[in-house]
Amino acid sequence: MKLPSRQILAVISVAALVAACTSSSATTAPGGATCAAAANAVQIEAVSWWTTGGESSGFNAIINKFNCDNPGYFVTNSAIAGGAGSVAQAALQSRVLAGNPPDTFQVHMGHELLDTYVTPGYMDNLDDLYSANGWTTQFPKGVLDIVSAKDAAGATHYYSVPLDIHRANVLWYNKTVFSSNNLTAPTTWDQFFTAADALKAKGITPLAVGDSGIWSNGMLLEDVLIGQLGADKFNGLWTGTTDWASADVTTALNTYKKLLTYVNTDHSSLSWDQAADYLIPASAGAQPKAAMTIMGDWAAGEFDNKGFTDYGYVAAPGGTGIYQALADSFGLPTKAAHKDGVKKFLTLLGSAAGQDIFNPYKGSVPANTGAGNPPADQKQYSTYQKWAMGEWKTDTIVPSMEHGAAAAPSWKGAIETAVTSFVANPDAAALQTALVAACKDAKVCK
Amino acid sequence: MRISRDRATSLLVIAPSVLAIGIFVYGLIVWTGYISTVQWDTLRPDYTFVGLANYQAIFAQNRFLMDIRNTVVFTISFIAASLTIGLLLANFIDRQIRAEGLFRNIFVFPMAISFIVTGVVWKWVLSPGTVETITTAGGSLLVSRPQGVNQLFGLDPASNRWLTDSHVVFLAPDSPLYGFLHSVGLGFLTSPNIGIPIALFSLVIAAVWQMSGFVMVLYLAGLRAIPEELKEAARVDGCTEWRIFRHIVFPLLTPITLSAMIILGHISLKIYDLAVAMTPGGGPGFATDTPALFMWQTAFRDDHFGRGAAVAIVMLVLVAGVVVPYLVWTRRQEVEA
Numbered sequence: 125m126k127l128p129s130r131q132i133l134a135v136i137s138v139a140a141l142v143a144a145c146t147s148s149s150a151t152t153a154p155g156g157a158t159c160a161a162a163a164n165a166v167q168i169e170a171v172s173w174w175t176t177g178g179e180s181s182g183f184n185a186i187i188n189k190f191n192c193d194n195p196g197y198f199v200t201n202s203a204i205a206g207g208a209g210s211v212a213q214a215a216l217q218s219r220v221l222a223g224n225p226p227d228t229f230q231v232h233m234g235h236e237l238l239d240t241y242v243t244p245g246y247m248d249n250l251d252d253l254y255s256a257n258g259w260t261t262q263f264p265k266g267v268l269d270i271v272s273a274k275d276a277a278g279a280t281h282y283y284s285v286p287l288d289i290h291r292a293n294v295l296w297y298n299k300t301v302f303s304s305n306n307l308t309a310p311t312t313w314d315q316f317f318t319a320a321d322a323l324k325a326k327g328i329t330p331l332a333v334g335d336s337g338i339w340s341n342g343m344l345l346e347d348v349l350i351g352q353l354g355a356d357k358f359n360g361l362w363t364g365t366t367d368w369a370s371a372d373v374t375t376a377l378n379t380y381k382k383l384l385t386y387v388n389t390d391h392s393s394l395s396w397d398q399a400a401d402y403l404i405p406a407s408a409g410a411q412p413k414a415a416m417t418i419m420g421d422w423a424a425g426e427f428d429n430k431g432f433t434d435y436g437y438v439a440a441p442g443g444t445g446i447y448q449a450l451a452d453s454f455g456l457p458t459k460a461a462h463k464d465g466v467k468k469f470l471t472l473l474g475s476a477a478g479q480d481i482f483n484p485y486k487g488s489v490p491a492n493t494g495a496g497n498p499p500a501d502q503k504q505y506s507t508y509q510k511w512a513m514g515e516w517k518t519d520t521i522v523p524s525m526e527h528g529a530a531a532a533p534s535w536k537g538a539i540e541t542a543v544t545s546f547v548a549n550p551d552a553a554a555l556q557t558a559l560v561a562a563c564k565d566a567k568v569c570k
Numbered sequence: 571m572r573i574s575r576d577r578a579t580s581l582l583v584i585a586p587s588v589l590a591i592g593i594f595v596y597g598l599i600v601w602t603g604y605i606s607t608v609q610w611d612t613l614r615p616d617y618t619f620v621g622l623a624n625y626q627a628i629f630a631q632n633r634f635l636m637d638i639r640n641t642v643v644f645t646i647s648f649i650a651a652s653l654t655i656g657l658l659l660a661n662f663i664d665r666q667i668r669a670e671g672l673f674r675n676i677f678v679f680p681m682a683i684s685f686i687v688t689g690v691v692w693k694w695v696l697s698p699g700t701v702e703t704i705t706t707a708g709g710s711l712l713v714s715r716p717q718g719v720n721q722l723f724g725l726d727p728a729s730n731r732w733l734t735d736s737h738v739v740f741l742a743p744d745s746p747l748y749g750f751l752h753s754v755g756l757g758f759l760t761s762p763n764i765g766i767p768i769a770l771f772s773l774v775i776a777a778v779w780q781m782s783g784f785v786m787v788l789y790l791a792g793l794r795a796i797p798e799e800l801k802e803a804a805r806v807d808g809c810t811e812w813r814i815f816r817h818i819v820f821p822l823l824t825p826i827t828l829s830a831m832i833i834l835g836h837i838s839l840k841i842y843d844l845a846v847a848m849t850p851g852g853g854p855g856f857a858t859d860t861p862a863l864f865m866w867q868t869a870f871r872d873d874h875f876g877r878g879a880a881v882a883i884v885m886l887v888l889v890a891g892v893v894v895p896y897l898v899w900t901r902r903q904e905v906e907a
Contacts, residue, residue: 213870213871214870217613217870220613221613221615239612239873240612240613240873241613243612244612244613244614245614246613246614324702324703324704324705325704325705325706326704327702327704327711327713328702329700329702335851336693336848336849336850336851337850337851338851338852339851388700389698389700389701389702389727389728389731389734390697390698390699390700390717390727390734391734392733392734392736392849392851392853392854393693393696393697393698393732393733393734393849394697398697402700413700413715414700533871533872533873534611534871534872534873534874537867537868537871537872538872540851541631541633544633544851544852544854544855544856545632545855545856547736547854547855548736548854548855548856548857549736549855
């Protein structure tokens with residue numbers, strides 16, 4: 125029988141798939157030793173969405189450290205590409221639903237983990253790890269509040285180990301533009317608008333925003349709410365103690381409306397990184413398109429990658445002393461196949477030593493306050509990270525809504541829907557009505 | 571009844587694919603229909619029957635109504651433009667021009683690219699650039715920093731907003747038709763959920779760029795199948811080339827037009843990849859949002875699996891409304907032939 129060429133092709137592609145699926149049997153760290161899997165090592169599958177750049181280098185470095193120190197286990201990084209886990213999430217959900225979860229997986233700490241996986245009963249708590257390792261004193265209270273949930277009896281349980289902390293409320297500015305216009309970085313929204321008017325008069329767009337994915341505009345909403353309400357009342361928005369219909373929120377929404385008149389006109393066709401690039405002059409000495417952008421501290425990595433060094437940073441207006449945090453964390457699925465190994469791995473992820481391996485690559489700060497001094501032979505923290513670590517240890521911590529810490533994904537979705545409509549039709553009263561309704565739908569407000 | 575050996579073999583060969591399609595297509599359609607009637611609102615399945623509550627929930631959302639508006643506008647303009655351009659290109663190629671193969675390949679090539687790539691590239695092209703207004707005592711001054719297509723053709727980003735245009739053209743409250751529709755109880759037709767979102771045409775441009783070459787190939791095959799004798803006879807009768815096209819060629823191309831419309835129609839009703847690549851958040855005020863994008867976010871971001879399934883079923887009904895009449899029609903043609 126003659127085999128049609130199509131069949132041959134099919135056989136070849138299946139063979140190629142099988143080959144591609146066979147996992148590698150050694151991990152390497154950048155500049156470090158390679159540790160191969162022992163013949164009888166227990167394989168632990170860690171799913172992340174870190175596939176490129178510093179984040180994958182950092183994660184591979186910490187995995188390699190674990191594999192070298194624990195020859196009985198072998199952690200593999202099954203990464204699923206896709207920004208901020210948008211793709212990983214769906215793939216992960218179907219595995220959890222099918223009762224075949226990976227041994228541990230990356231998820232934003234807070235409600236993205238709690239509402240999606242913990243409440244439906246897919247995760248084990250990590251109380252024993254937290255008490256055995258002294259994490260209840262090593263992690264700041266703000267973080268402990270975000271990673272924990274109360275059970276029906278009112279007891280607090282911890283559900284994930286935060287590996288890194290990113291700050292959401294940072295204002296980035298072009299230093300040359302500010303100094304040549306005799307401006308200083310604003311710390312309140314009033315100062316922001318004064319500076320913005322001065323920049324506008326020179327034909328420089330004050331604030332660069334890229335909200336083709338609407339979340340970066342939602343972050344601006346969070347920033348004006350933090351500035352108007354302060355840390356406690358901002359936290360109250362997400363627990364039901366602060367009224368979304370209150371006059372404070374109305375004032376904040378009007379500030380937000382005013383803020384959106386100072387942004388680049390093409391914001392809805394740009395991604396956040398394209399907007400951040402508006403701070404970079406086309407050539408040395410040229411005027412950049414925009415003077416400021418408000419973005420999480422992954423923007424530092426964007427600037428560094430583009431070779432742009434002329435940037436300054438302060439807390440977003442009204443957020444001085446308030447650290448709006450988000451974190452990538454790892455938990456323990458109830459149906460994980462190798463729980464002992466996962467617990468050993470999570471112990472390393474939460475430890476000061478482990479966090480000092482990962483975070484210098486990632487551009488984030490360690491959640492563990494004991495960390496911050498990596499050994500001399502490891503990658504060191506950058507200037508920004510050192511500044512952020514100082515703030516991390518003294519600031520009040522509030523959770524990020526847009527990055528899964530403060531609110532359930534469906535609540536976030538409802539807020540983003542309201543913001544998307546607001547961007548096209550800036551009606552502050554309609555926005556407030558929608559936000560009040562969103563809180564009720566989330567069953568947090570009555 | 572004895573089954574011949576040949577027949578047994580053929581049944582054996584097609585059985586796996588019939589089985590697979592039965593389970594993975596039709597089985598899952600039934601399953602999705604069932605899920606659209608249950609409570610499932612978290613990652614843990616909840617099969618409490620809720621009737622049509624999920625459908626009520628999605629139709630109560632302005633976003634979904636806008637998505638339907640967008641689908642209608644997108645489908646009509648995408649099909650009309652692709653057919654027109656495809657037909658023009660086919661006629662151009664059919665003139666026995668030099669290097670016909672080269673031109674044919676150039677026009678068809680975009681079809682080989684995925685919608686994601688098309689979307690990313692056209693997002694760059696159709697990003698308008700920024701405008702800053704300087705207000706002085708003497709009046710206001712515009713500082714334009716155009717990008718992409720605006721930079722290329724020297725267009726002003728202040729008036730050429732492309733992807734970022736949040737305008738939706740719909741009946742103005744002062745138009746006579748507006749008053750008339752309200753007076754006859756059709757006032758709902760004047761809501762902003764009915765109208766033409768301008769930003770959507772940026773998506774149409776990208777989609778037409780990608781698919782009109784494919785339409786050209788269909789038409790080219792149709793044109794080449796028309797016997798030269800028919801046209802010759804018409805020429806002998808003294809017809810102009812335009813009248814030959816209008817009364818002989820075009821009617822003979824009807825089956826092609828219909829097939830092309832079905833293929834383009836089901837692409838546009840389901841479009842997801844192009845929209846997510848160009849405007850992952852649905853565009854300004856959901857001007858470029860699509861039901862598929864809404865479905866994905868409802869199910870996999872918000873964990874409202876019941877509502878997501880309801881959106882899927884509404885989309886299925888829309889596509890079936892296009893495809894089923896076509897299937898009936900082709901079957902009738904086959905019977906006649």
